[in-house]
Each structure stands twice: as C-alpha cells, then as structure tokens.
Amino acid sequence: xxxxxxxxxxxxxxxxxxxxxxxxxxxxxxxxxxxxxxxxxxxxxxxxxxxxxxxxxxxxxxxxxxxxxxxxxxxxxxxxxxxxxxxxxxxxxxxxxxxxxxxxxxxxxxxxxxxxxxxxxxxxxxxxxxxxxxxxxxxxxxxxxxxxxxxxxxxxxxxxxxxxxxxxxxxxxxxxxxxxxxxxxxxxxxxxxxxxxxxxxxxxxxxxxxxxxxxxxxxxxxxxxxxxxxxxxxxxxxxxxxxxxxxxxxxxxxxxxxxxxxxxxxx
Amino acid sequence: xxxxxxxxxxxxxxxxxxxxxxxxxxxxxxxxxxxxxxxxxxxxxxxxxxxxxxxxxxxxxxxxxxxxxxxxxxxxxxxxxxxxxxxxxxxxxxxxxxxxxxxxxxxxxxxxxxxxxxxxxxxxxxxxxxxxxxxxxxxxxxxxxxxxxxxxxxxxxxxxxxxxxxxxxxxxxxxxxxxxxxxxxxxxxxxxxxxxxxxxxxxxxxxxxxxxxxxxxxxxxxxxxxxxxxxxxxxxxxxxxxxxxxxxxxxxxxxxxxxxxxxxxxxxxxxxxxxxxxxxxxxxxxxxxxxxxxxxxxxxxxxxxxxxxxxxxxxxxxxxxxxxxxxxxxxxxxxxxxxxxxxxxxxxxxxxxxxxxxxxxxxxxx
Numbered sequence: 346x347x348x349x350x351x352x353x354x355x356x357x358x359x360x361x362x363x364x365x366x367x368x369x370x371x372x373x374x375x376x377x378x379x380x381x382x383x384x385x386x387x388x389x390x391x392x393x394x395x396x397x398x399x400x401x402x403x404x405x406x407x408x409x410x411x412x413x414x415x416x417x418x419x420x421x422x423x424x425x426x427x428x429x430x431x432x433x434x435x436x437x438x439x440x441x442x443x444x445x446x447x448x449x450x451x452x453x454x455x456x457x458x459x460x461x462x463x464x465x466x467x468x469x470x471x472x473x474x475x476x477x478x479x480x481x482x483x484x485x486x487x488x489x490x491x492x493x494x495x496x497x498x499x500x501x502x503x504x505x506x507x508x509x510x511x512x513x514x515x516x517x518x519x520x521x522x523x524x525x526x527x528x529x530x531x532x533x534x535x536x537x538x539x540x541x542x543x544x545x546x547x548x549x550x551x552x553x554x555x556x557x558x559x560x561x562x563x564x565x566x567x568x569x570x571x572x573x574x575x576x577x578x579x580x581x582x583x584x585x586x587x588x589x590x591x592x593x594x595x596x597x598x599x600x601x602x603x604x605x606x607x608x609x610x611x612x
Numbered sequence: 613x614x615x616x617x618x619x620x621x622x623x624x625x626x627x628x629x630x631x632x633x634x635x636x637x638x639x640x641x642x643x644x645x646x647x648x649x650x651x652x653x654x655x656x657x658x659x660x661x662x663x664x665x666x667x668x669x670x671x672x673x674x675x676x677x678x679x680x681x682x683x684x685x686x687x688x689x690x691x692x693x694x695x696x697x698x699x700x701x702x703x704x705x706x707x708x709x710x711x712x713x714x715x716x717x718x719x720x721x722x723x724x725x726x727x728x729x730x731x732x733x734x735x736x737x738x739x740x741x742x743x744x745x746x747x748x749x750x751x752x753x754x755x756x757x758x759x760x761x762x763x764x765x766x767x768x769x770x771x772x773x774x775x776x777x778x779x780x781x782x783x784x785x786x787x788x789x790x791x792x793x794x795x796x797x798x799x800x801x802x803x804x805x806x807x808x809x810x811x812x813x814x815x816x817x818x819x820x821x822x823x824x825x826x827x828x829x830x831x832x833x834x835x836x837x838x839x840x841x842x843x844x845x846x847x848x849x850x851x852x853x854x855x856x857x858x859x860x861x862x863x864x865x866x867x868x869x870x871x872x873x874x875x876x877x878x879x880x881x882x883x884x885x886x887x888x889x890x891x892x893x894x895x896x897x898x899x900x901x902x903x904x905x906x907x908x909x910x911x912x913x914x915x916x917x918x919x920x921x922x923x924x925x926x927x928x929x930x931x932x933x934x935x936x937x938x939x940x941x942x943x944x945x946x947x948x949x950x951x952x953x954x955x956x957x958x959x960x961x962x963x964x965x966x967x968x969x970x971x972x973x974x975x976x977x978x
Contacts, residue, residue: 365636365753365775388637388754393666393676395639395754403637425640449636449774488637548678550670589858 364459365390367397367596368575369440369492372426374520374602376494378434383426384418386442386490391550392575399427405445405487410502411438411494418442437493437500437518441507444488448590456482463579464541464557468592471583477591484581485590487511492600495520506531511580511595513542513564523606526566529558532580532595536562540578547573571603636774639754640729645747647738647762647784653702653709657732657749661685664730667751668692682717689715689730699750700734701778704742711736744781752776796915797922804926807905809933814870814971815898817964819931821873822891823938824957824964827947831883836931838888842895843902844924850903851920862900864975869894871968877961881953902927 365388372383387394399420407418409430418428418440432438451459457478460469472478489509499518506514515528530540538560546552549572558564568574581594641659648654665688666676672695677684689696697713716731738745747758753775760782761768771779808815822835849855872890906923946952 367637386637388639389663390753391670393663393670395641395663395752396660397637397639397754400638447636548676550676586860589860 364463364579366392366394366575366577366598367444367488367490368392368394368577368598368600369442369490370394370600371440371492371494374493374495374573376432376434378497379431380434381429381431382494384420384428384430384440384492385426392545392547393550396425397427398423398425403444403447405443407442408507409438409440409494410507411496411500412436413502432494432496434496436496436498437503437520438496439500439503439507440492440494441509442488442490443509446485446487446593448483448485451482451484453479453481456484460581464555465579465581468581480591482592483590484592484594485584485588486594486596488596488598490596490598490600493518493520493602495602495604506534508534509597511537511578511597513576513578513597513599515599515601519601519603521604523571523604526564526568526574526576526601526603528564528576528599529562530564530578530580530597531562536560537580538562540580542566542576542578544568545575545577546570547575568603571605573600573602575600636753636755639752639756641749641752641754641756643747643749643756643758645745645758645760647745647760649763651738651740652735653738653745654733654735655700655702655747657700657734658729659732659752660728661689661730664696664751665689665692668695671695685730686715686717696732696751697734700732701746701748701750702734702736703746703748703778704739704784705744706746707739709736709738738784742784744783746779746781747771747773748776748778749773750776793918796918800919800922801926801929804902804923805930805933806926807902807923808927808930812930814866814968815901815927815931816934817968818866818870818873818894818898819934820938821870821877821961821964823935823943824961825873825877825881825887826883827939827943832935834888835883835891836935838892839895839898840928840931842892843899843927846896846899847902847906847924848899848920850900851906851916855900857900859901859904860975862897862904864972865897866894866901867968867971867975869897869968871965871972874961874965874968878958878965 367386367388370385370387372385376382386397386399388397389395399422401422407428408415409418411433412435418430420426420428430440457469460466472480487510489511491507491509491512493503499521503515503518506512510533512531513528514531515526517527519526526544530537530542536558538558540558540562542556542558542564544554544566552569554566554568556564556566566576575598577596577598579594579596581592584590584593641657643655643657645655646653662680662685665680665685669676669688677688680688693713693715697711700711700713702709702711711734714733716733717729755772755774758771758773758779759768760771762784769782771782773779819836822839823832826832846855873894876887902923906919942956946956
C-alpha cells in the first residue's frame, strides 16, 4: 500500500517552476542535550537550497520555542549559518522565522506560470476577471519558515501556532513516530481551505506529495518514508489599495525529520 | 586572486543598497567578471559547493550526495565540469561565447573536510569589435552580485542578479572609474531637468497653470517659490525614507493638483490669499513623485546627497525655462490685450483641467 501511495505521489521535480522556496535547515534535527545547533536559512527549489546569510534588516522574527519558553535565535549579520541556539534536548523545539516583505515584479507570463505551479488558481481567475492577465505581476512576498528539533520527549507546543501570518501546524508531534503527517494550514490564525500543500523529501528531489486543505484547513500527507521533509504552502491575496504592489504572498514552510518506523515486535 | 576578492568585498559593502531593491534572498554566491586585453574574458564564480553538486546531480537524474567531503565534492564537480559550463551563458552583443570551466577551492571552514566555497574559473574568447556583454548563471537560486571590470581600465560595475536571470548589457569599452562629485552633479542636474522637460508633462502643465493665472512677476515667483520649497522638502524626506506614500495615492493627487490649479484659473481668475498655500501643499506631493523617479535609479549611498541637490536644481532650472518660455512667447506680448484672458487663458486652463482630470481617473484605475 505504501509503495502504491509512494508511486502515485512521485512527480518529476524538474518540471516545477521558477519561484523559489524558503526553509530552515538546522545543522542537526537530533541534537544532544546542551548542544549548540546552527540554524541555516535556505532558498531554492526541490529542497536543494542556497545558503542565505543573516540580514537583520530582513528579519521580522527569528526565535525558538522550547519547554514553553520563546527566545531569539542569535547570529551575526552577513554570516551563514544565520543563527545559533543552545538546545536543552528535553522536548521537541520549534524554530520559527518571519521575514519582512520583499518586492518582486514578474512579466505577466512568468507570473501566471508561477501562480499555476503553486496552485494559486484563484489569483489567476481574479486577474482574468479584472482584465489583468497582461499586467506585470507586482508582488510583495513574506517568508514564514518553521523547523522542528527533536527532543527527548514530545512537545504539545509543536501543535500550537507560533503566531506567523501563514503557518503549517502539526496535529501531533511528527518527530515522535513514523505516521502520515496531519496538520492544519492557518492564515492569520484561522484555518485556510483549499490551500495547496506540498511535501518534499530531502535528497530525493523526485519525491513530491501534494494535497489541498479541507474546509477546516486540515491536511493529511501520507509521507511514504522516513527522512527530512519540507512541507510548504503559498497563499496570495490582493494587496490593499494603498500598497504599491498588487499582491501579497505568504510562504509557509515546515522542515521536520520523520523517524524510522518502530520495529515490529515478534510474538 | 586578491583583486577580484576585493571587488567582491566592495560589492558586499553595497549589499544594504542592493537589498532595498532585491527580490530573492541574498545568498553567498558572488562573481567577478573580467575582460582581458588578450580578447578573452574570465569569471570567478565563488559559490557553496554542496548545493551546486546536488543541483547538477538532480538535473542528471542521479542520487544526491549527502554531506559530501572535499574529495567527493572535487570528484563530483569535476565530473560535471561540462554541465557547469553549459549553465554559464556569456553573450557578446547577443551572441553566445563558448565557455570552459576549471575548479579550485576557497575559504576556511570549521570542518576542514568541507570547504565553504568552490571557485569556478570560467573563461572564453571575446569577439573582435564586441560592444557589450551579458552574464547569466543558471545554477543559483538566490540573489548575487556580479562585478564587471576590464583589464587596463579603472573601476568596476556591480550588477545584482536575481537567481538565474540575465544581467543587463554591460559595455565592454566603458571606463568604470568612480565619477567625480562634479560629474555626479552634472549628471543629476541633467536628469532633473529632463524629468520635467520633456518627460514630466504633468509638472509642465502645473507650472503653466501657475503662469496662466497672472502675468505679474511677483505672484508667479511667490507661487513658484512655495512649490519649490515644498517639493524640495518632500523629495529629501522621501529619499531618506522619513516619509513615504504609495505612488497609487501620490500620482492621482499630482494629476488632481494640476486640475485644481487650472480650474481655479477659470473660476476665480485672480490670485487668492490661499493660492500660495495650496501650491505649497501640491508641491509636497510633487516632491514625492520626484523622489520615486530618483529612487528608481538605485543610487549608491555616496551619491545620494549630491544627486539629490543637483536633481532638485535641474528641476528648478526646468521650471524657470517653462516660465521664461511662457512669458517670452505669449504673456509678455499679449497680456494687456483684451482677448488675452477670454481667448487664451480660459481655453488653455480648461484644456489643462480636462487633461488633468483624465489623468486622475486613469491613475486611479490604471
């Protein structure tokens, strides 16, 4: 069954388009208690990313929540990795990053291609309805990345939103056992329906699972194998009249290491 | 090796300026591109090796190397040298140049077995008579700087590129030495002038609206001075990011201000006490419009102040030229004629008002 699901989910990543994902890549997902973890930021495609040095001017928030307490991820500007944090290893920790907005302009054709690939069909329809299909894609994009660092015990905090504008929140701590990933997609804290959510497996760019959130914002991704997964989604809304861009896009990502399945106990 | 690295360091010193205009995140790849007197070009691409190798492996349908050490990286990238060369696109006057690539290693790492950067040495011929060159590197997904320089010529030109986009054409023959302050002043003076005459029809109509109301020199000068002081203030404040208003608001209001001045010419027909104050208010808006034009040039930080001053002077000069032209061609000869207001001022003001109101609607609903 799993192999069937796996085969059905495999898509050729090379067919994917030009827009670039953003995620957090810690030096390890399984640090020893008290270890210092370096936190890399990555931009790229197919879960292959260029390192992004820290630039304070672009950071709206960069923090870690462990044992119910939040603290900033510290680092030095222009340096990759972008941050460092000591982990206590007691429970699963959540690193989160929010960027300030960045403006981009794309030619109409490229913009529509990118919208199509990221499942933003409502934006395509809205542009068509307003006769804007030949208009430049003027967009301000915001990055909202999270990563889970495995601890000794599960953490209920993992299942709570950290307050990002766009966020993928697991229903259970996914670092504990091999199981389908279940979670919710939240936009400004409220469930978002029909959002395209994609999961990519690190080191296997051809493995690509897709699903859409249901009316309650719920998603289920039957991850076919253990490993480091990037779960991501993009939401786009028309910018306010007073903005200089036409669209605001919100890029949510969650990187997590899914453990090996428990060995079956023999009678 | 030292010289290109210095250029790259200089490019990164300009990073906050580029960052203001960036789209994708700025990565760690940087490139120095040199045109040699031997009719060849060379480029040093300093880039993180693991994502480079993984990207090439993915494109070739191979399994990705996980945390490769320096030997694995060296062997892996060496095997892909031809593929790397195919992903580097150097064009002279739109025609692709053949590209060859060799590899070296650079940087220090906490883990000696994992170097921070690989240096790709790309090189190729420059066709005789080439006038400009473009660069494109399709193995990077972040924003990065390319520093163009020519052997035997001073200075360099830095282009910030978005991932795999092509650079704008860079002149092969240009002397890229730093400009003197005097050259910068002259350059932006001309730019400020051109921004009004001939490019700023809305500003021209606004100034003509001021001149049409009265042919007395003093009221014209009072209004123009109010306008000048106001737009100088907001031009400076906007350029330094102290005030900010979306062009969606500023541009329709500028058009509306032109319409207001012209309508007042028709309806009131004389200079009122509030007119200089209203013109001052409109000047504040026009200043923000001027700042948008100047900001689009993405000035290096050192050039902002001289550019601001001389751009503003260029605008003043253009305004004075418009006023002088209006006086010399019409007003000075016909202002005392009985038909001057009914047959010239009123139709001209009405035409300006109609145009401005059309622009207002057009700018609100582009």
